Amino acid sequence: MLTTKTELIRVYGTVQGVGFRPTVCRLAKIYGLFGDVCNDGEGVLIRVLGNESAITDFLNKLWQECPPLGKIIKVTRQPYQGELKCDNFAITQSFNSQVETTLPPDTATCPKCQEEIFSPYSRYYRYPFTNCTHCGPRFSIIYALPYDRYSTSMGAFSMCEECCKEYKNIENRRFHAQSIACHICGPKAWLERADGKSVTAYMFSMLDDMDAVCTLLQKGEIVAIKGIGGFHLACDATNDTAVQKLRERKRRRRKPFAIMARDTNIIKQYCYVSLQEEELLVSSAAPIVLLQAKQFQPIHTTINKKLEIHPLSCLIAPGQNSLGFILPYTPLHHLIFRRIHQPIVLTSGNISDYPQCIDNDEAKEKLSKVADYFVFHNRDIVNRVDDSVVRVVNNKLQTLRRSRGYTPEPINLPPGFTNIPQVLAMGGELKNTFCLLKNGQAILSQHLGNLEHAAAFDTYQETLNLYLNLFEHQPKVIAVDKHPEYLASKQGNKMAVANQISIEYIQHHHAHIAACMAENHIPLNSPPILGIVFDGLGYGEDGTLWGGEFMLATYQQFQRLATFKPIPMIGGEKAIKEPWRNAYSHLISALGWDKLIHRYGELAILKVLKSKPLTLLNLAIEKQINSPLTSSVGRLFDAVAATIGICSEEISYEGQAAIEIEALAQNHISSNSEEKLSYVFTTKVLDKMRHIDSRPMWQSLLDDLQNQVPMGVIAAKFHNGLVKIIVKLADHLCQEYAVTKVAFTGGVFQNSILLERVKTGLEDMGIDVIDHSLIPPNDGGLSLGQAIIAAAKFIKSR
Template sequence: PVYHRLFQQLPKEAPIVLLKRREPLSLPDSVAPGMCRLGFMLPYTPLHHLLLRRWERPIVLTSGNLTDAPQITDEVEAIEALDGIADWILSHDRTIVNRVDDSVAVVAAGELRLLRRARGYAPAPLSLPEGFSGLPQILALGSELKNTFCLIKDDQAILSQHMGDLADVRVWEEYQIQLARYRDLFAHEPERIAIDAHPGYHASQLGQKISEELGLPLDQIQHHHAHAAAVLGERAIPIDHPLILTVALDGLGYGLDGALWGGELFLANYHRCQRIGRLLPSALLGGEQAMREPWRNTLAQIFLSIGLKNFIEEFPDLAITDWLKKQPLAVYEHMWRQGTRAPSCSSMGRLFDAVAAACSLAPERLSFEGQAAMLLEAAIAPGMIEKIDDGAYLLPVVTDGGLLGLDPRPLWQPLLSDLRRGLELSEISARFHVGLARSLYSWIEEGFQRANPDSRKIVLCGGVFQNVTLLELLQTQLQDSGFEVLASARLPANDGGLSFGQALVSAARALSDKRAQTERRTPSCV
């Protein structure tokens, strides 16, 4: 009875919450190196309380898994795999049946926002907005990175816990186990399948296979349309709401033209997604290698803005110059000019990588997605943002064919000049964040003038908006100008919320198909 009462008093969700570091800290450098936030969590089971009741200080801990792998749930496997890593292992006489990561959250722009939705939240069902009723059972399989999947049944959405990156064979195996478990637990028999439009994603290929085997309709949904729909659904926007101006910023997604997108301005609702603007594209030198090695994106931006020869002559003493001169630059310049293994990409995530690498904040090779952008934001000292007035690095809005372009080229000359004269990295990063927020605001205003949507709502979606500094700067400007800002909170802004958006777009298509069939069957009278 005592433990039962104790359990009732525990916070139900108890996510890991990222809190700003205070200096000085007596923590080892190996704890969240280079980051400005630390993750804190409360004990959330009676076992935690029993273990920690005699401790008078916090403990530092991490998950029981190898890098990028799911948590180990078998005692024998744990002893073998964690030998030399863990000094002690706490075992139990009850088998771990279901793996679930801890949820992770941060407070940004006045709301608690989930970065990873798992234990404590999944699989609690999500209510659907007005107009989503009479739906078939839908299975949405998510993206490649930070994967979740989503089931629609009885006009509710059931979003899985965080699965991880499906390129890892261990995660892929766990994904299939959990998918089968959810379908069995919720007696889910899909009548329609929704997948990302990228043909190379493991989840997309699985959805294609299920669709063919069961003869089910297959909806291939553009990546950023799903991001937008996830926010619309979370914020209870009705199914027939007019198009809303949407800014989608992330690492990359497969575009409607077959190119790689990631810095886009849309008009979107559940039924449509019309692109009206983009970040001017640069090259991914080496293809996927540029997603792991941020200096490649710096080099691509130099090719695009200053030119390699001028860069080396004007900025010979920078650390990034020294690093680049050790690379086969003639080969990379040829790749850039010819487009050989250098696909064009309008990704805002890669721009963050480029700036972080230019400032020598990013490692040569990233350990995890988003690391460079996190280090760039973490470099900003407390109070520095408020000091930035003049000197912010602006990206002008330009004509880009039939689109509104956001041009990163003009930011490079002042940024590199500030590096050359030894300006503190804290101020350089602050100038970049402030300039980007101001530029995005101008881009949005231009989009409203051009598209003239029906409301002053604006959707902010994609993983880049997990950057607290950028989100708060931009949201403040927008709200001060009378915009209603819609952004993720209960779902991750990254690909962890993508399957929910896929499911909603698929549901909207299913209802449109149903309506069209009814109209065809209804006799007309002239």
């Protein structure tokens, strides 16, 4: 005899906004169960009546058939104490409770929706907001949990009769799809000229406004397009005039542009694409993927008709050997690309360094002098979400910017981090993100940019308030960077004082190491590891600026074991933007001015330096006036780049000099795979601290310049020498301190040559190496490290 039971089942994880309740309802009916399912703050709540074996089989099947965008973390079962009167299984109204669930990120248009927008027989034909439970906007449109239509910006659009039928049809993939919409009842998109005058499709003899955009791009116009998470600026990527016009108007001199192509076949004409890279391109996250550029050769291909594939403008990514490609990820993009077989530039809709525009009126105000035309729509963007940027290094994913498609997907904390308070970590100044710790998970915000700009800081505060409200986060501890002038740190202090919350000040490079450890799931009570942290700069414990560190670390503490020889950073922050300052400081430290002039006075870099106010610069160094000491490897890269003629006077975007010297080295290495020539670095002990000294490297480098050795050879020898000294010192420290695991972190480890070769060198010695994959190695991952350290210190203090 079968025993009938009534159970209360709770499902935790990413289970809202992904078609989870429809899946529950469908499976429950298959197994002959009665009851209901709803969303609440904790996830999905199921009340079910049926025999015990049927309920067990139903739950097993639920794990197996979790919707593509969903993720089940755990399921709990308990007897239901109330009375359940029902003769069917239904989806019932959501209710609010304490928020414990997670949200899915925005996802790329699924293949079925793509088919529908191009089928004249579908009611979604050419509808730019077509979506279903498997795709479309999620995080960018939500105001609050539970995830239901009224909690999103789709609440402004009432479903028509046909949409209601699909929404209620359990056999339809739009069953309970909260953002369901069509031509009749949903958001509308339209085209306008920058002067505000409307444009009609018949002016271009086109099907509709989206088809007209195609014609405008082909004519060399710049179009601002409102997407899922913000506006983009688009133009023909093969048109030099259009790209140059965009650079001038956007005030973006050399920073690379992202490029969108209609499919991977087009991308493969311009770049080498591995299977892993192709999987990233076509994934539901649809990030920008950095790919190795090919030496382009025009070809003819057949796609309905004979077409010539044109070379990309040389202005797309000056000084680089990689290109950032992305595929269409919204129906609007697919419609625009219906007739475009050339790639287009698709870059953030902003003036450089300012936040991406998300509002129609804001875009008109800020982009009317950049764009010739606008594509607007009337669905509000609640959460600004820029495109994510990833690449594959040594067959492993490396995330450089974590945003649309990935956030706010939670990161499970390592073993040992249970029963911790809610923690808020404020992040750094550049490439900012913040992080919430709650219920054994970390929720990392999307990329928020550089907070040194007032508009970016305003966006940071708005986004932080949205997260705190959305996830009902009430921090008991706030973690901030130790740098006293970081705006995020000041904001954290202000919040801590106002709300009487405990605050933890976290050393910058310790946070980088902790983020790497957390991502790699290193347990709380693990033995110390050796963290190698190379970046632009971070506030050190001794008042200097660190950035080339070898540190023995756990989550709770660290010891600085070795570093690069500190060099004055002349002019403070000016040295970040003017690499010649770093070159001068490194060169006089290594050889002295008189020797430089005597032996190398005819070199171009010496002529540049002679034109500078050297008396004032020397006085600033001597009196320590706005010339803090720094061990930064990032500044070393700037100095070497400037010396050989890359960005000597100034850079136009963060990291430009380092990126361009890496590209030079990569080009030489790829064509001379067996050549291992390298410059020499030495180590010595100063003030009981082991230092890497670059003096011999500079002597050899200047000799090579004088002998007119090609820049690519010099760049490669610099990289090779750096790899050798890092491997040698790391191996020595691992033996001295009985360490078996090494972590690579910091923005400099975005350099693929350094990452691959140092990793291979240490692994060949039997040393276990961990690095970043899902979390950026740059300051975009800093907040995770801050949060995990604060949690570890709380556990230790109990």
